Amino acid sequence: MRRAGGWGSVRAMSSTTPRPILLPADRLQAALEAITARIGAAYVLTADADTHAYLEEPRGLFKGVTPAVVRPANTEDVAFVVKTCAELGVPLVPQGGNTGLVGGQVPFGALLLSLNRLNKVRALDATDLTLTAEAGCTLHQIQQAAADADCLFPLSIASEGTCQIGGNLATNAGGTAVLRYGNTRELALGLEVVLADGRIWNGLSRLRKDNTGYDLRNLFIGSEGTLGIITAAVLRLYPKPRKRATALIGVTDVHQVLALFRRLRTVAGDTLTGFEFLPDVGMEMVLKHMPGAVRALQGQHAFYALAELTSTRQDDDLGAMVEGVLGEAFEAGEVEDAVIASSEAQSLALWKLREDLSEAQKFEGGSIKHDVSVPVSKVAEFVEKATLAVEAHMPGLRTCAFGHIGDGNVHFNLSQPLGMDKQAYLxxxxxFNRIVHxxxxxxxxxxxAEHGIGFLKREELVHYKDPVALDVMAQIKAALDPAGLLNPGKMLVAKGE
Structure with a gap:
C-alpha cells in the first residue's frame, strides 16, 4: 500500500501514541473550500469547542486530531466529500456514534467525516421483513422503528442509544443476541457504499438469495471504513417475540456456567436468545457503583449466568421450561441459587446487572480489556487458565471475565490492584496482551471477537494473523483504496510504517 499522498501515515510509537498526519495547507484549504460550498459552513466544524466531542473516544486511550469535522446530509454529499478529498489527496476518517473501543473512529490528523446527519429510516416492509436505514441512524432508532411495525431488529449492545448502524456494520458488532440471531453481518441484506474515488455502489438489495458474483456486501462489513464508507443498509427483521423468560443463576465455578448452558440449550433450542456470564467481582462492582442496581440473589456466588428465552408463540410457557431445567441442574449440583423474572421490569433489572458492568469497572481504576473469542466448549478452560496466568504475573490483579458465553466471546478485563498507580498499571x-492472546x-x-482492530490492535493482528490472510487483505486495500486515504493507519500496518 502506498502512503497517503506521500505524506506518510500514522505510525505506532507505542500502542497509545500515534503520530499525527501532517496535511499540506494548500490542499487542505482547497478541499475545505469546496466542501463548505457544497454542504454549508454550518456543517464544517473547525473550532476546538465544536470538534472536541468527535475526538474523545469512550475509553480515553486516544486523543484525536483533525483540521475539521465535516457533516454531509446525504449519500450524494458524502460522495462529493470523498471525491474531492481523493482528487486533492486528503485522508478521511469516517465516524458514526463515536462509541468504538479500538480507536478505529479516531482521526490522527485526517479530516473527520461524520455520518450523524444521515439519520433517516428510508423504508420498512413487514412482509419482506426488511428495514432500509441510513448509516447515521442510532441502533435504538432502528429497534424502535421495527417495534412500531410489530417486528424485531435483534442487534442489542450497551451503547445502542448512541451508536449508529453504519458503525455497527463497519465493525461487525456483536452484542447479547448473537447466540440466536448472529452478528451484524448476519443482519444485513444489502449496502450502499461510497468508494474511495467517490463513486456510489448501490447494493441495497432486499433479496435473501442473490448468487451473482463476489459478495461485496460482506467485504465492506467489518472493514472499519478502510475500503469504503457505508451510507445505508437493508437490515433483516424478525417477527416480534410474544413471550420472554429471563433468569439469573448463581454457580460455584465457570465450568458449571458452561454445563448449565449445554443443559438449557438442549431443552430450549432456538428459543434460547441470550446466555451471558459474569464473575462475583464484576457483580460486586455493579452493585457498589451503579444507581438502581439491586442484588437479585441471596449471598455471593463465584459466577452468575444470565439466560433469556424468547418466543413468537403465545402458548409457549418459557418460564416453566426454565424452571424445569433449573430443577434438574439443582439436583445435579450445578446451581446454588436462581431467580426468574416475573415481569418486564424485573427482566430489565436483571439485564442491567450485566449491561452496567463495563461502566462500573471505570470506578475501580485502570482496566486492561481483551475482547476475545474461543470455541464455546473451551470457554471455561480459557477463563481458568488465563486467570491463573495474569494473576501470577501481577499479584493483586482483579480478573473480571464476563460476556457472551453462548457464542464464545469473553471480555477478559483486568482491573488494577487496589492502591496501584493507574498509569503504571496501564x-x-x-x-498482558501477550499473556492473554x-x-x-x-x-x-x-x-x-466483536470490537474490531482499529488502531489499538494493529500490531497484535500482525503478530497473530496468518501471513497469507494479511497479504490478501493488503491487496484488497490497495485495489479499492490505492492512495490509502480511507481511515489511514487503521487495521492494517502499511509498508514503511
Missing part, C-alpha cells in the same frame, strides 16, 4: 497493557490462540481463538 503501562503493562502490552505484557497467546492463550486465546492456543485454543484456536480470536484476539478480536
Amino acid at each position: 503501562d503493562s497493557w502490552e505484557a 497467546d492463550i486465546v490462540v492456543s485454543y484456536g481463538g480470536s484476539i478480536s
